[in-house]
Amino acid sequence: xxxxxxxxxxxxxxxxxxxLKYNLGHKPKHWIRDLGLExxxxxxxxPPEEQEYTRHQVAKQLKKLQTQQTPQSxxxxxxxxxxxxxxxxxxxxxxxxKTLITKADKGSSIIIVYQSEYEQKVLDFIxxxxxxxxxxxxxxxxxxxxxxxxxxxxxxIDTEKKGKLINLNPETSPLRGLIKVQEEGTPIxxxxxxxxxxxxxxxxxxxxxxxxxLPLPNMYNV
Numbered sequence: 001x002x003x004x005x006x007x008x009x010x011x012x013x014x015x016x017x018x019x020l021k022y023n024l025g026h027k028p029k030h031w032i033r034d035l036g037l038e039x040x041x042x043x044x045x046x047p048p049e050e051q052e053y054t055r056h057q058v059a060k061q062l063k064k065l066q067t068q069q070t071p072q073s074x075x076x077x078x079x080x081x082x083x084x085x086x087x088x089x090x091x092x093x094x095x096x097x098k099t100l101i102t103k104a105d106k107g108s109s110i111i112i113v114y115q116s117e118y119e120q121k122v123l124d125f126i127x128x129x130x131x132x133x134x135x136x137x138x139x140x141x142x143x144x145x146x147x148x149x150x151x152x153x154x155x156x157i158d159t160e161k162k163g164k165l166i167n168l169n170p171e172t173s174p175l176r177g178l179i180k181v182q183e184e185g186t187p188i189x190x191x192x193x194x195x196x197x198x199x200x201x202x203x204x205x206x207x208x209x210x211x212x213x214l215p216l217p218n219m220y221n222v
Contacts, residue, residue: 001104001109001110001111001112001181002111002112003111003112003113003114003117004097004099004112004113004114005097006093006094006097006099006112008090008093009089011082011086012086012089012090012093015083015086015087015090016090016101016110019108019110020101020103020110024080024083024084024087032062032065032066035062035065036058036062039058039062040055043055043058094112097114098114098115098116099112099113099114099115100112100113100115100118102118102177102178102179103178103179104178104179104180104181105178105179105180105181105182105188105189106180106181106182109181111179111181113179118177118179118188121177121179121186121187121188122175122177122188124187125177125187125188125190139170139172139198142198143166143170143198146166146198146199146202147166150162150165150166150202156209157205161205164201165201165202165205166201167196167197167198167199167200167201169196170196170197170198171196171197172197173192173193173194173196173197174192174193175190175191175192176190176191176192176193177189177190177191178191
């Protein structure tokens, strides 16, 4: 769904219609050589007595990959290279027109929208949700409260596991908005990545405990 004035060619629309999860199959020109270098970096981490045997096995696999480069595969490489050119064209149009590509709230549709409109939708959601702005970072204060809470749960949490429930490098969970194209005004549906937040490990442990005691619906899967 194109909500901008950007004109897209047929090839660009075809590539976008493959979805955000589509993986470009293009390989760099010297991909076999680069693959060999990457494998060598991994081999030197092995015990010395295993390195030569592993190198021999890797060399056989690389030679096999090289012999599989048939005219048909080279033709496929040219097609995949064309996809890379189309992708770069889309990227340039998106950057030059200050737009972005995001996912719809429901279904597999993707939407092209101006950044300013997307940001305004996010701000509208925040202002209408009753959120309050704070002048300081409360991460440190909450981290202390979390440690105190964990230490006080002597019967629920083993002493050896207490340290593993603290995220040592917590981050403020980012908010991403999926656009509700089916609603008037196309507001956003907020999605928050909780995995790097302060209390993720503790929440996951508590849900695992609950799941072991009674069945829970899939919505509680972490």
